[in-house]
Amino acid sequence: MMQTVSGELGSRLLYYMxxxxxxxxxxxxxYRQGKIVGGVFFGRGQEAISAGSAILTEPGDxxxxxxxxxxxxxxxxxxxxxxxxHYLGRRDGPTxxxxxxxxxxxxxxxxxxxISSMAAIVPVANGVAFSFQYRKQSNVVLCYFGDGATSRGExxxxxxxxxxxxxxxVYICNNNQYAYSTPVSRQMAVAHITxxxxxxxxxxxxxxxxxxxxxxxxxKEAMARARRGEGPTLLECETFRMSGHSxxxxxxxxxxELFEQWARKCPIARFEKVLLEASxxxxxxxxxxxxxxxxxxxEAVRRAELSxxxxxxxLLLNVFADTSEKQSPIALPxxxxx
Amino acid sequence: xxxxxxxxAIREGIWEEMERDDRVFMLGEDIGAYGGAFKLSAGMLxxxxxxxxxxxxxxxxxxLGAAIGAAMMGLRPxxxxxxxxxxxxxxxxxxxxxxxxxxxxxxxxxxxxxxxAGGGVHGGPFHSNxxxxxxxxxxxxxxxxxxxxxxxxxxxxxAIRDPDPVLFFEHKLLYRRIKEEMPREDFVVPLGKARIARxxxxxxxxxxxxxxFVALEAAEALAREGLDVEVIDLRCLVPLDEAAxxxxxxxxxxxxxxxxDTRSGGFAGELAARIAQHAFAYLEAPVMRVTAPDCPVxxxxxxxxxxxxxxxxxxxxxxxxxxx
Numbered sequence: 001m002m003q004t005v006s007g008e009l010g011s012r013l014l015y016y017m018x019x020x021x022x023x024x025x026x027x028x029x030x031y032r033q034g035k036i037v038g039g040v041f042f043g044r045g046q047e048a049i050s051a052g053s054a055i056l057t058e059p060g061d062x063x064x065x066x067x068x069x070x071x072x073x074x075x076x077x078x079x080x081x082x083x084x085x086h087y088l089g090r091r092d093g094p095t096x097x098x099x100x101x102x103x104x105x106x107x108x109x110x111x112x113x114x115i116s117s118m119a120a121i122v123p124v125a126n127g128v129a130f131s132f133q134y135r136k137q138s139n140v141v142l143c144y145f146g147d148g149a150t151s152r153g154e155x156x157x158x159x160x161x162x163x164x165x166x167x168x169x170v171y172i173c174n175n176n177q178y179a180y181s182t183p184v185s186r187q188m189a190v191a192h193i194t195x196x197x198x199x200x201x202x203x204x205x206x207x208x209x210x211x212x213x214x215x216x217x218x219x220k221e222a223m224a225r226a227r228r229g230e231g232p233t234l235l236e237c238e239t240f241r242m243s244g245h246s247x248x249x250x251x252x253x254x255x256x257e258l259f260e261q262w263a264r265k266c267p268i269a270r271f272e273k274v275l276l277e278a279s280x281x282x283x284x285x286x287x288x289x290x291x292x293x294x295x296x297x298x299e300a301v302r303r304a305e306l307s308x309x310x311x312x313x314x315l316l317l318n319v320f321a322d323t324s325e326k327q328s329p330i331a332l333p334x335x336x337x338x
Numbered sequence: 339x340x341x342x343x344x345x346x347a348i349r350e351g352i353w354e355e356m357e358r359d360d361r362v363f364m365l366g367e368d369i370g371a372y373g374g375a376f377k378l379s380a381g382m383l384x385x386x387x388x389x390x391x392x393x394x395x396x397x398x399x400x401x402l403g404a405a406i407g408a409a410m411m412g413l414r415p416x417x418x419x420x421x422x423x424x425x426x427x428x429x430x431x432x433x434x435x436x437x438x439x440x441x442x443x444x445x446x447x448x449x450x451x452x453x454x455a456g457g458g459v460h461g462g463p464f465h466s467n468x469x470x471x472x473x474x475x476x477x478x479x480x481x482x483x484x485x486x487x488x489x490x491x492x493x494x495x496x497a498i499r500d501p502d503p504v505l506f507f508e509h510k511l512l513y514r515r516i517k518e519e520m521p522r523e524d525f526v527v528p529l530g531k532a533r534i535a536r537x538x539x540x541x542x543x544x545x546x547x548x549x550x551f552v553a554l555e556a557a558e559a560l561a562r563e564g565l566d567v568e569v570i571d572l573r574c575l576v577p578l579d580e581a582a583x584x585x586x587x588x589x590x591x592x593x594x595x596x597x598x599d600t601r602s603g604g605f606a607g608e609l610a611a612r613i614a615q616h617a618f619a620y621l622e623a624p625v626m627r628v629t630a631p632d633c634p635v636x637x638x639x640x641x642x643x644x645x646x647x648x649x650x651x652x653x654x655x656x657x658x659x660x661x662x
Binding site: 062094095098099103104105106107112113115116117120122123124125126127128129130131132134153154157158160161164318319320321322 | 363389394395397398399400401402403404405406407408409410411412413415430431434435438439440441442443444445446477478480501502
């Protein structure tokens with residue numbers, strides 16, 4: 001199917017997908033060099049999902065990305081060097097070294113941090129949507145999670161809660177077929193996440209998660225519905241995790257043919273082809289995007305590596321509000337509106 | 339001024355804060371038309387409407403998580419747990435999300451999680467617990483345990499205004515059993531300031547919640563034996579008024595740590611360690627614990643009575659301290 005897309009949107013989507021892939025690639029390199037420690041998670045092969053959806057957010061909307069949704073952070077304006085500083089455990093990251101990998105949040109950018117217990121973010125995202133309803137704001141929350149998260153009780157409780165309150169939220173599932181090493185077939189006895197969610201009483205759609213325009217279109221409709229006050233929608237974006245669970249995981253448990261099969265569906269290559277065939281972008285314009293991404297990622301890493309490590313004297317600051325601002329030698333991130 | 343029960347005092351405190359600040363709202367199970375399992379929110383739906391008195395599905399993770407998200411966006415949710423025992427079902431949201439958010443990324447979560455705790459009403463193993471300790475042990479959470487009606491009002495108001503997550507454990511035995519006249523003016527009781535419930539010079543009983551009354555009953559009996567007991571009501575376990583604890587111990591030189599919660603890993607252990615470290619030289623006798631034993635809270639009356647610390651246990655402990 002030939003989809004139409006403007007040059008402006010097409011180049012932005014392509015830019016963010018490429019940026020996400022390149023930035024994650026560089027983060028992986030820093031990990032292999034021993035400069036980044038701990039868990040390193042990628043959304044390789046899943047870039048279309050966060051890019052195609054988060055690009056639709058308005059300034060007052062909120063995103064709650066999972067660990068496979070780096071493009072959402074970039075689109076909401078978190079600076080790439082700050083993201084790298086975070087991975088490096090440096091003071092200029094959004095948690096000043098208190099947390100690592102994709103555990104990033106920034107109220108200023110309307111990005112709510114997920115936590116490691118999968119699906120814990122979903123009830124919290126509902127609360128953000130509830131606050132929009134409470135204040136009669138016409139904003140929407142995009143809440144992301146993986147297929148594994150849909151087995152948690154918190155997820156089921158949250159689906160039901162969102163439905164009962166008709167919350168302005170879009171639940172976006174990255175169904176990448178594996179939760180760590182566990183395939184979807186061991187996660188649930190039904191075929192699709194939509195089968196699980198449809199009992200809660202709101203529309204659920206399966207979307208080709210490697211087609212950025214399909215994700216974009218489905219999210220647009222779901223957001224419009226949410227803004228009209230008609231409640232949540234669940235989008236099951238079917239994709240594949242083109243890496244292990246995290247950088248230490250070689251994913252030997254994934255049949256090689258599956259990687260080969262999904263490599264042919266690379267969302268970036270596919271979108272380039274669409275843009276070229278429809279003459280939305282020229283080869284030269286795409287090369288310009290590549291160059292820009294490469295230079296910006298390079299600069300992000302350079303700047304992040306200059307950021308100092310946090311001072312152990314900060315260890316006890318910010319446990320409570322009254323142990324933060326007054327005593328802190330540096331500017332600490334402050335919650336807004338409290 | 340009319341006297342208010344402990345339960346009415348909490349209602350009035352919440353009511354006043356909701357009148358004062360539109361960001362404050364309450365959510366939980368059966369709190370609307372029904373007015374809550376203990377009728378604490380009776381009349382509130384009629385007055386504030388369903389936008390601010392929010393009945394939820396029976397799903398603690400869902401509504402606690404929703405409160406966290408709303409608090410992050412600047413609202414001031416009060417979550418009612420139908421029974422404090424059920425807090426275990428939302429442990430992840432409280433301990434992993436709410437407690438760590440400010441420390442991790444500066445997201446303050448000004449919310450109150452409140453509900454009835456404690457035994458003495460034949461509630462059995464799932465409606466009688468004192469679940470404070472896992473949360474005392476979680477940095478980032480405040481834990482409030484009011485014992486008087488005035489305190490219940492002043493502390494709930496302080497908790498609602500606090501910028502961090504506060505767990506507010508009401509003792510259900512006190513709900514309708516105690517009454518007090520409230521101060522006329524708008525007042526709050528600051529978090530982290532203990533109260534001398536009875537001044538004395540011979541033995542200190544450090545306690546909180548309904549056990550304050552057990553301590554006072556014991557103190558009356560011991561006064562007749564010529565023993566002058568001081569009763570310290572902690573009011574809050576986090577932040578802890580350590581100065582009040584140590585000050586009392588330094589004055590009386592003998593201390594009983596009393597709580598309704600079970601013994602091992604209970605708050606008395608934490609207090610004992612602090613006293614041993616900072617007031618060792620003042621002690622005339624070993625630190626004594628009077629607590630519930632290490633078993634679930636039983637249902638049947640004779641069993642529950644045997645489980646709950648009684649005034650006679652405190653009296654016996656005080657006599658031992660005196661004789662030491």
